[in-house]
Amino acid sequence: MKSSTSRQSISASYRLARAAYAECGVDTDAAIKRALAVPISLHCWQADDVRGLETPRDGVAGGGILSTGGYPGRARNGDEMRRDLDLVLKLLPGKQRLNLHAFYAETGAKSVDRDAITPAHFAHWVSWAKSHRIGLDFNPTYFAHEMANSGFTLSSADKKVREFWINHGRASRRIAQHFSKELGSPCVINHWIPDGTKDQPADRWGPRSRLVDSLDAVMEDPKVSPAHCIDAVEGKLFGIGSEDYVVGSHEFYYSYAQSRKVMPCLDLGHYHPTESVADKVSALMQFHERILLHTSRPIRWDSDHVVILDDAVKALFAEIARGGAFSRVFVALDFFDASINRIAAYVVGARATRQAILLGMLDPSKLLKAADAGGRGHERLALMEQAKAMPWGAVWDMLCLRAGTPPAAAWLADVANYEEKVLAKRS
Numbered sequence: 001m002k003s004s005t006s007r008q009s010i011s012a013s014y015r016l017a018r019a020a021y022a023e024c025g026v027d028t029d030a031a032i033k034r035a036l037a038v039p040i041s042l043h044c045w046q047a048d049d050v051r052g053l054e055t056p057r058d059g060v061a062g063g064g065i066l067s068t069g070g071y072p073g074r075a076r077n078g079d080e081m082r083r084d085l086d087l088v089l090k091l092l093p094g095k096q097r098l099n100l101h102a103f104y105a106e107t108g109a110k111s112v113d114r115d116a117i118t119p120a121h122f123a124h125w126v127s128w129a130k131s132h133r134i135g136l137d138f139n140p141t142y143f144a145h146e147m148a149n150s151g152f153t154l155s156s157a158d159k160k161v162r163e164f165w166i167n168h169g170r171a172s173r174r175i176a177q178h179f180s181k182e183l184g185s186p187c188v189i190n191h192w193i194p195d196g197t198k199d200q201p202a203d204r205w206g207p208r209s210r211l212v213d214s215l216d217a218v219m220e221d222p223k224v225s226p227a228h229c230i231d232a233v234e235g236k237l238f239g240i241g242s243e244d245y246v247v248g249s250h251e252f253y254y255s256y257a258q259s260r261k262v263m264p265c266l267d268l269g270h271y272h273p274t275e276s277v278a279d280k281v282s283a284l285m286q287f288h289e290r291i292l293l294h295t296s297r298p299i300r301w302d303s304d305h306v307v308i309l310d311d312a313v314k315a316l317f318a319e320i321a322r323g324g325a326f327s328r329v330f331v332a333l334d335f336f337d338a339s340i341n342r343i344a345a346y347v348v349g350a351r352a353t354r355q356a357i358l359l360g361m362l363d364p365s366k367l368l369k370a371a372d373a374g375g376r377g378h379e380r381l382a383l384m385e386q387a388k389a390m391p392w393g394a395v396w397d398m399l400c401l402r403a404g405t406p407p408a409a410a411w412l413a414d415v416a417n418y419e420e421k422v423l424a425k426r427s
């Protein structure tokens with residue numbers, strides 16, 4: 001181990017950092033504890049470039065999401081995915097969950113269509129989650145299927161298509177409830193559909209009105225309880241192939257979520273690049289009890305790059321901390337990059353997300369708010385700038401040590417070793 005990452009040197013740096021933060025009224029020990037306790041739901045789909053485990057289909061539309069790059073080592077089946085995720089979990093401090101998509105069903109030799117999947121098809125995932133003592137979240141997969149090729153699923157004008165996807169949504173909610181019961185932890189299920197058109201449609205009304213009815217049909221299931229299955233709906237501004245018109249736009253889903261008492265899901269990549277997602281939190285949470293967040297990184301468009309500790313992510317969690325809203329927020333990752341080592345992609349993105357959470361917990365909110373309330377805007381601005389220079393890296397390293405995970409970038413050695421022993425052997 002390098003001397004900078006030895007326990008002794010981290011402890012020494014941490015002592016200084018703790019004292020510096022105490023001067024701003026921030027308790028770093030409490031911040032570490034709280035930051036470790038926030039669950040982050042790891043998306044399973046970085047491991048295999050969002051391909052899913054179904055028998056490969058030819059000529060199906062991908063729903064406008066696309067993982068680019070040809071770095072070796074893509075997981076090719078459920079066992080390889082779980083093995084990769086074993087390592088990822090080892091390298092991440094704090095509480096995690098796993099977020100599955102429906103097309104990661106394992107149906108053996110039999111092919112089972114999306115409207116017919118059952119909890120049994122996720123038995124391997126459930127026992128894996130049990131072995132790690134983590135919860136599972138879920139997503140119906142309303143894309144990458146012949147029935148989505150028209151560009152419409154739940155909002156399709158074709159009743160047969162709608163019914164197929166309604167049945168898929170219903171089957172997915174039963175699976176979510178099963179996860180919750182098996183694992184003793186409510187399952188967040190996020191509904192995202194690719195529906196929309198490349199160019200101006202003559203009818204923007206019909207698909208939206210059908211989407212309301214279809215979502216209602218998916219959600220109205222007396223067998224599924226909201227105590228087990230926590231629904232979210234995710235809007236976006238545009239997608240590839242839905243540049244002009246997205247049926248499930250933000251306005252649509254915020255209103256749907258509010259009227260049906262489900263959660264809106266805010267994905268950091270789903271807005272105009274100059275919009276602040278952080279700013280939306282305090283507006284939406286006046287009316288929504290809970291929200292789901294997808295951390296992602298858009299480069300020029302909704303490109304789903306690996307999350308880094310950028311301003312958007314920091315501002316988002318600072319807002320949640322300042323609003324005391326961590327107990328009302330679910331955090332999930334949503335990115336996919338096939339051009340770099342996929343284990344490292346997970347570790348970088350998940351660690352950056354937790355670093356932003358930690359920074360939120362370390363925010364000198366009391367001082368900032370006092371300066372604001374006292375009309376001393378200059379002081380608030382100066383303190384906000386000063387907060388950027390605080391020794392938070394030492395607090396992060398201590399967080400890693402307390403969680404029993406490698407500090408700083410020391411985890412890269414494990415990734416290199418795994419690449420050589422396991423990933424390099426995959427074709």
Ligand code: RNT
Binds near residue numbers: 045050065139267334
């Ligand atoms: C797509 C949405 C959605 C997906 C995943 C795979 O734009 O962000 O969350 O990325 O469901």
Ligand code: ZN
Binds near residue numbers: 234267294334
């Ligand atoms: Zn998303």
